[in-house]
Amino acid sequence: MDIEKKLGEKTKEALLFLYNASIEKITFEKTNPDFEGDLTLVVFNFLKISKKKPEETAAEIGNFLLANTPEVAGFNVIKGFLNIVISDAYWLSYLKSISGQPFINAELRADAPTVMIEYSSPNTNKPLHLGHVRNNLLGYSVAEILKAAGNKVIKTNLVNDRGIHICKSMLAWQKWGNGETPESCGMKGDHLVGKYYVEFDKHYKKEIEALISQGKSKEDAEKQAPLMLVAQEMLFKWEANDEKVRSLWLMMNNWVYAGFEATYNMLGVDFDKIYFESKTYLLGKNIIDEGLAKGILKRRSDNSVYIDLTADGLDEKTLLRADGTSVYMTQDLGTAVQRAEEEHFEKMIYTVANEQDYHFKVLFLTLKKLGYDWSAGLYHLSYGMVELPEGKMKSREGTVVDADELMQEMIDTAAATSKELGKAEGLSKEDSEKLYRTIGLGALKYFMLKVDPKKKMLFNPAESIDFNGNTAPFIQFNYVRIQALLRKAAEIPGLESTAPLVFPVNLMSKEKGLIIRLYNFNSILKEAASEYSPALIANYVYDLAKEFSQYYHDVPILKEEQKDLILFRLHLSKTIGTAIKASMKLLGIEVPERM
RNA sequence: GAUUCCAUAGCUCAGCUGGAUAGAGCACAAGUUUUCUAAACUUGCGGUCAUUGGUUCGAAUCCAAUUGGGAUCACCA
Structure with missing residues (x-):
């Protein structure tokens, strides 16, 4: 039996016997290495019931424990601290009891709780950097820990494989790539695609500067730069299933996946289930409709849909644009609901940096308001960002650690x-x-x-x-x-x-x-x-x-x-x-x- | 402006749920090997736990304010 548990019960007996009082919870601390003993009971809290000096109270409890607990070999009292010495025999029997046992019991009970943990979730327009490394190691390790603690774990990865950022790489490759491939240039696919993402940004910045020098505001220049307009057109074509754009997208994404796979292998992380945003980005719209029908969501005069969270200390969050297209939150709602329908889980963990704390607060609260019971099991594993001495890493400025x-x-x-x-x-x-x-x-x-x-x-x-x-x-x-x-x-x-x-x-x-x-x-x-x-x-x-x-x-x-x-x-x-x-x-x- | 997170040794970090003289590693100084692997071990140096106030027998730890820093607050992802 757990020695702390046993000592706790004996201490309760002692308090009942000595002072006729019952205390709910007894906790022990590690004895300070400067003193003799293994576990220490702090008795200050018991002075009210003992009505005696700390030293006296500690000694009385110590004597009781010594007389009634074979595992207790001795004790000493310093001020209000009762230092308890556990017998060598107990520790030896403990060592004997774990002999030849694995430290981690891999066998799961049939009713072990299921935990889904999402981590990594990269964008496919550039290679992984140190921030991703922390995310991957953290997610993988937490999954291992949860398994060891008796949970059934499903590791998932939601790959952000579509969007304007991918189109930027695609466009730059089309314009300046001269048909180069990972094979032809001997570069890992994710690095090659990343190279064109940077290339896009370089030309894009020049266009912005030119427009600003023509008297445009920075904001207008960013929106009106020709490269950006073409990239956006590409995104529309992608959404319209344009064959050419889709095949370019597929080819470049496959380069990236091959690169990611190599990185994941080297890092030693893996996944049970991989989701792609290209398949999930349309999810969530039906949920919006239901939410509107229930009156939980509201529609503005311009047709956009939002949820009012001001009563909960948050803001109004738009869930559908005026043109009816989804935002990030929409697909996160949809993805969560889809997962809950596919798998039964007690917990779902999102391993995402703490810059998205607000996003997840809104996501979880919205799901709760929409009436999904399982939303109580959602958890944002919010981790701090990796910073360089000069501050945050920025992919576009080349300050990332690859x-x-x-x-x-x-x-x-x-x-x-x-x-x-x-x-x-x-x-x-x-x-x-x-x-x-x-x-x-x-x-x-x-x-x-x-x-x-x-x-x-x-x-x-x-x-x-x-x-x-x-x-x-x-x-x-x-x-x-x-x-x-x-x-x-x-x-x-x-x-x-x-x-x-x-x-x-x-x-x-x-x-x-x-x-x-x-x-x-x-x-x-x-x-x-x-x-x-x-x-x-x-x-x-x-x-x-x-x-x-x-x-x-x-x-x-x-x-x-x-x-x-x-x-x-x-x-x-x-x-x-x-x-x-x-x-x-x-x-x-x-x-x-x-x- | 609002919300939120953070501040411990020269540097990087432990110290969560209040307890004894605040701990490691690195760096710096000195020492240890005829002895099981020296990527080691030992000793020294190094602290107003950001500041002020409060709660308490007791505060690095809880509460409040102040200062400094980060993040978020888009019909971006």
């Missing part, structure tokens, strides 16, 4: 560092390249996931991402040390023991600390799942690896003289290795066997 380039740089750095340290000696070319990928991409993923998703994060291209300290390579390194120990142990004659493990009677403080960290895994996983925060897992696994690193440094394992102790320490190390690997998997990070 995803493919960054990943390659990380792998190259990993390779250079590995060679420098002589870590890759004796590995085949294939194995060493796999190792560099594992380390380089691990460093990148950990760097992005260790930060609280809600907070914006800074990336400074001038400072390379670290491989030392609080990083994935450090965690991987400690996993590797454990595997090296286990390999060596297997070669030591006579060490292999088929007899049951003999656990020591007393634990070293580092050993106890490590077992307690293992014990904490489940509650951290639970919290990470309910907070949608891979950062909690990242911090956890770093702390575990760091504590192991200290243990490894201070305590002999294979060099220990007593065979029983060697086997015990190996067993503990192996269990820690399993926990590290499982935690890293939740972050989408692999661990190597040697490095």
